[in-house]
């Protein structure tokens with residue numbers, strides 16, 4: 085899965101959070117989760133992002149100049165991943 089969340093403005097990428105973060109590799113300077121997704125794995129990071137993305141986006145909006153509208157893009161699979169998690173085992177006998 086590519087980035088869980090990407091925030092852009094008219095000048096391009098403002099921040100994102102993705103695999104390097106939730107798989108616990110390196111924190112990038114543009115990671116917008118402030119480390120809250122760091123190393124917690126895709127499932128927990130997807131849930132964390134679904135809960136917190138509005139707050140993260142608001143923080144960036146507060147930082148941005150008024151003439152630089154930010155656009156938040158959440159990975160389309162996150163809601164499905166959070167609402168319909170695949171079972172870790174099957175009930176088939």
Ligand SMILES: [Zn+2]
Pocket residue numbers: 100101102105106115116117118119120121122
């Ligand atoms: Zn992150």
